[in-house]
Amino acid sequence: xxxxxxxxxxxxxxxxxxxxxxxxxxxxxxxxxxxxxxxxxxxxxxxxxxxxxxxxxxxxxxxxxxxxxxxxxxxxxxxxxxxxxxxxxxxxxxxxxxxxxxxxxxxxxxx
Amino acid sequence: xxxxxxxxxxxxxxxxxxxxxxxxxxxxxxxxxxxxxxxxxxxxxxxxxxxxxxxxxxxxxxxxxxxxxxxxxxxxxxxxxxxxxxxxxxxxxxxxxxxxxxxxxxxxxxxxxxxx
Numbered sequence: 759x760x761x762x763x764x765x766x767x768x769x770x771x772x773x774x775x776x777x778x779x780x781x782x783x784x785x786x787x788x789x790x791x792x793x794x795x796x797x798x799x800x801x802x803x804x805x806x807x808x809x810x811x812x813x814x815x816x817x818x819x820x821x822x823x824x825x826x827x828x829x830x831x832x833x834x835x836x837x838x839x840x841x842x843x844x845x846x847x848x849x850x851x852x853x854x855x856x857x858x859x860x861x862x863x864x865x866x867x868x869x
Numbered sequence: 870x871x872x873x874x875x876x877x878x879x880x881x882x883x884x885x886x887x888x889x890x891x892x893x894x895x896x897x898x899x900x901x902x903x904x905x906x907x908x909x910x911x912x913x914x915x916x917x918x919x920x921x922x923x924x925x926x927x928x929x930x931x932x933x934x935x936x937x938x939x940x941x942x943x944x945x946x947x948x949x950x951x952x953x954x955x956x957x958x959x960x961x962x963x964x965x966x967x968x969x970x971x972x973x974x975x976x977x978x979x980x981x982x983x984x985x
Contacts, residue, residue: 766909789972800873800959800976801912846911850972855900855919855963856927857974861911 762849762860769866776837778845778863780830786852790823792832795844795862804845805832834865842867872896873977875960881983888947890980892960899964901943902974903927903935906957918943950984957981 763781770776782790788809793801807814807821807830814821820833830847844864848857876891894901900919904912904927914927916935924935932954936944943962947954958981961974 762911764911791973793976798978800978801961801974802976803973806973855972856902856914856917857972859904859912861909 762847762858764845764847764860764863766861767864767866769868770837771868772837772839774837776832776834776841776865776867778832778834778847778865780832780847780860782828782830782847782849782858782860784849784851784858785825785828787849788852789850790821790830791848791850791857792819792821792830793846793848793859795846797843801846837865837867839867839869841865873960873962873975875958875977875980877980878978879981879983881985882947882950883985884951886947886950886984888950888982888984890945890947890958890960890982892943892945892962892977893941894943894962894975895941896962896964896975897940898962898975899940900962900972900974901937902961902963903933903943903945904959904961905929906959906979912959915945950982952984955982955984 791806792804794804818835844862847860873894902917903915918937934946960977963974
């Protein structure tokens with residue numbers, strides 16, 4: 759089956775960097791995504807990376823992709839209390855119109 | 870602005886009741902999805918639809934059915950609710966199919982269903 763795995767919880771201090779890791783299984787995935795879910799809300803797309811890229815930077819966010827190890831990470835620089843949320847990685851399983859989501863990582867930012 | 874709405878934010882039902890969860894999108898999207906979200910399990914796909922009157926089973930369809938009579942509306946039905954269906958239910962939509970592979974899904978705010 760398809761499993762996308764993440765650690766369940768990460769705690770950081772305000773101002774530090776956060777790194778959220780994800781391991782996926784389908785090497786045919788074309789795009790990989792990071793979604794953010796704030797308390798009491800649905801998911802919102804945070805960023806994404808095309809599978810032929812190693813890195814993508816978008817302001818405080820850096821996505822790293824290691825296709826050989828099927829490892830995806832999201833780095834948040836200068837983490838703020840407003841970054842406290844659940845973060846989900848997702849793969850597209852090779853243009854199927856479906857997304858396969860990870861288990862989600864709860865990021866807690868301590869002031 | 871993209872919008873996916875769900876009929877209720879919170880719902881409490883009794884075991885054995887028939888439950889309808891409604892989802893509406895205003896983006897003229899072809900694809901619509903129903904997920905359930907449980908702690909430690911992430912999002913699991915229940916059913917999805919690529920077009921009106923079309924449906925396909927996801928990973929956990931047992932105990933659920935769906936209806937898509939109009940393009941903008943996708944309903945999830947629990948024929949006889951059970952306590953193990955207590956969960957957060959999320960609806961999503963996306964455009965496609967087509968040659969473009971990038972396929973962002975847009976989510977509603979979720980319905981927290983409690984079955985007593």
